[in-house]
Amino acid sequence: MKFKGVYYICLFFLIGSFETSIGVDDTSKPDPLDGVATARWLVSQNNWGVLSTISIELGGAPFGNVVSFSDGLPDKGCGIPYFYLTTLDPTARNTLKDERASLTLSESPIGSCGKADPENPTCAKLTLTGKLTLVTENTTEAEFAASALFSKHAEMKGNDQNHNILLLSSLFALLRTLILSTIFYLQHLFNEIKNIIATMK
């Protein structure tokens, strides 16, 4: 059985204004006044978000899709989100045509917002924008990304063999395409996000 488009893809976000070194302590919430650390914490703590791309089918309209991701082994997040997608899904197809993308995260799913509304700035929000790019297969980065993904999303690893899931949906069973990502983060956007969008506790 053949599948359309098997790719390793890497999304680079250059987080130019990040002053902390790669590798964050994602076990405790940072000082909310430290936007950079809080952004890294959000990436490390969340295991899913919404990846927005430019839709081919909709003539250039924006298209958001729920995706699982990982930025590293548990408690060892590197700040770089990796995705496991397929070109059977519009998001991956869109990316191969136009690599511009944004990944949007909320603190709400983590459960640390208490009773604050998800739109309340005390409940952190983060939008990362950059380019979604294929990761080269059989490289150290591809190996790291696969390890990062499978450590947080065990179901991904067994997709090919899990016939129960195959029966539930051909989509999930066909998730053979690995879209791996790092981030080229635009500093001016990050500053804007820090000030306007990703208001932290």
Add this chain to the structure above:
Amino acid sequence: MKFKGVYYICLFFLIGSFETSIGVDDTSKPDPLDGVATARWLVSQNNWGVLSTISIELGGAPFGNVVSFSDGLPDKGCGIPYFYLTTLDPTARNTLKDERASLTLSESPIGSCGKADPENPTCAKLTLTGKLTLVTENTTEAEFAASALFSKHAEMKGNDQNHNILLLSSLFALLRTLILSTIFYLQHLFNEIKNIIATMK
């Protein structure tokens, strides 16, 4: 004190393939094989999602933003998500330049996915696309939308008076602009979503 851009905005999604009548029972999860009912249930049960627009600042790149929304009073969802946004926020500014938008929801925050991965098709996902449009002030729809929003997001109602929130962040305090939405839903897209993206239990 004056605020930039005070608008009532309405996003219309025409959900052409919806066979159920307006008004869903959002207290119990529908049969997962009924994609339409499950989509309505997801809209009704979630109180936040990611609204993606075409970014002005980023030259047409997609930009997703965490937003709170409501489609009606609790247990009386109408299937039409309403938003309370401000043009101090890029999403609203983008919308006034290009009204194309998508709203992306996951079943994961509802808590009914169990241990399933958010990317597992047994954990429902939904992407609605359409046009984000200003709702006319002082109309029945504006009144309904405000009621829908404030019933599920009590913090929104008191923004002007809540000086504690004002102190926490100028952004949330300045949420005076009401973006209210219904959806012009593209049926061919809905069918695609039903088959590929929004795979339900």
